[in-house]
Amino acid sequence: MIKSKSIKQRVFEIIQIGSREDVPSRIGDFIIVATILLNILVLFLGTFEELKRYFGLFKVVETTTIILFSVEYVLRIWTAEYIYTDVGKMRARFKFLVSPEGIIDLLTILPFFFLYGFAAFRILRVVRIFHLFRLNVNYDSFNVITSVLLEKKNQILSSVFIIVVLMLASSLFIYGAEHDAQPLAFKNAFSGIWWSLSTIFTVGYGDIYPITAVGKIMGGIITFLGVGSVAIPTGIISAGFVENYTEMQRNRLSEAKNKTTGSITIEKKSEDVGKLINELEKKYGVDIVVILRNGVMVMAEDKVRAKADDILIYRDIV
Structure with a gap:
C-alpha cells in the first residue's frame, strides 16, 4: 500500500x-x-x-x-x-x-x-x-492576467454595461434617423444593433451605413463615444496589471530579503561584469537569490549575466 x-x-x-x-x-x-x-x-x-x-x-x-x-x-x-x-x-x-x-x-x-x-x-x-x-497556467504571466480580471471584474462589468447601453441607444437613434430612407436596412430598432456594434468598435464593415445627414452626424458622434467607451475597460485592465506587477515585485523582494544574508554590488570596472550568475556563485561561495537591476528585480537564473551596478542579493550556502 x-x-x-x-x-x-x-x-x-x-x-x-x-x-x-x-x-x-x-x-x-x-x-x-x-x-x-x-x-x-x-x-x-x-x-x-x-x-x-x-x-x-x-x-x-x-x-x-x-x-x-x-x-x-x-x-x-x-x-x-x-x-x-x-x-x-x-x-x-x-x-x-x-x-x-x-x-x-x-x-x-x-x-x-x-x-x-x-x-x-x-x-x-x-x-x-x-x-x-x-x-502557461503555472507561470506568473498567466496568473497575473487571471488575478487582474478577477480583482477588476466589477469595474469591467460596469464598463461593459455602459457599452451595451450605448449600443442599444445608438440602435434606437439610427433607426429613427434612417428607417424612412432605408426601410429594408433598418426594419426595426433591433436592425441597428449590428450597425451600432460595428460602429462602436470601429470595425465598420460597410454592409449597413447611414445615408441621411442626421444619420451621418449621429454615426460620427457614436463613433467618438464608442472609442472612449471601449477604452474604459482597457484602462482598467492596464492599471490592474501595473498594480499587480508592482505588488508582486514588492512581495518577491521582501521574501528574497527574508531569505538572504547579504548583497554584492557589481562595480562598473569590476571583473565580474558580464559573468554568468552560476560563475559568480562559485566564485563567492554563495547562493544568489535575486538581482536588483535599475530598480527592477531580475530572477537570478544561471544563464543571466551580471551587469554594471547590479546588486546581487545572496544567501550563504549551508
Missing part, C-alpha cells in the same frame, strides 16, 4: 508542471506540450483540401495524440487526491471531473471515440485548443 501510494504521488508530480531539477517531470511536460501542439497542428492541416493525400497520416497522428490525452486524463483522475487534499479520494476525483480542466479534457477525447461521425459534435474537437492554456 505504501509503495502504491508512493508510485501514485510520483505519477502526479510527473504529469503536473515540474521543477527544473526534476528531469522526469520536465520530460513529461515536454511530451504533453508536444502532444498538444501536434494535435492542434493536424487539426488545422486537416482542413486543407490540398493536403488530402496526407489525411491518412493526419488521422494516425490524431489517434496517437488522443490516446495520450486519454492516458493523461485517466492518470489525472487517479491522482486527483493530491490536487484536492482537503477531501477524500472519491470526492477529489469527482471535483476534478466537474472542474473546467476536467471538462475540457473530457470534451477533447469524447467526440473522437463516440461522436466523430456527427458534424455538430465534431465541432467539439475545437475545445482541445483550450489545452494550450495549460502550457
Whole structure:
C-alpha cells in the first residue's frame, strides 16, 4: 500500500508542471506540450483540401495524440487526491471531473471515440485548443492576467454595461434617423444593433451605413463615444496589471530579503561584469537569490549575466 501510494504521488508530480531539477517531470511536460501542439497542428492541416493525400497520416497522428490525452486524463483522475487534499479520494476525483480542466479534457477525447461521425459534435474537437492554456497556467504571466480580471471584474462589468447601453441607444437613434430612407436596412430598432456594434468598435464593415445627414452626424458622434467607451475597460485592465506587477515585485523582494544574508554590488570596472550568475556563485561561495537591476528585480537564473551596478542579493550556502 505504501509503495502504491508512493508510485501514485510520483505519477502526479510527473504529469503536473515540474521543477527544473526534476528531469522526469520536465520530460513529461515536454511530451504533453508536444502532444498538444501536434494535435492542434493536424487539426488545422486537416482542413486543407490540398493536403488530402496526407489525411491518412493526419488521422494516425490524431489517434496517437488522443490516446495520450486519454492516458493523461485517466492518470489525472487517479491522482486527483493530491490536487484536492482537503477531501477524500472519491470526492477529489469527482471535483476534478466537474472542474473546467476536467471538462475540457473530457470534451477533447469524447467526440473522437463516440461522436466523430456527427458534424455538430465534431465541432467539439475545437475545445482541445483550450489545452494550450495549460502550457502557461503555472507561470506568473498567466496568473497575473487571471488575478487582474478577477480583482477588476466589477469595474469591467460596469464598463461593459455602459457599452451595451450605448449600443442599444445608438440602435434606437439610427433607426429613427434612417428607417424612412432605408426601410429594408433598418426594419426595426433591433436592425441597428449590428450597425451600432460595428460602429462602436470601429470595425465598420460597410454592409449597413447611414445615408441621411442626421444619420451621418449621429454615426460620427457614436463613433467618438464608442472609442472612449471601449477604452474604459482597457484602462482598467492596464492599471490592474501595473498594480499587480508592482505588488508582486514588492512581495518577491521582501521574501528574497527574508531569505538572504547579504548583497554584492557589481562595480562598473569590476571583473565580474558580464559573468554568468552560476560563475559568480562559485566564485563567492554563495547562493544568489535575486538581482536588483535599475530598480527592477531580475530572477537570478544561471544563464543571466551580471551587469554594471547590479546588486546581487545572496544567501550563504549551508
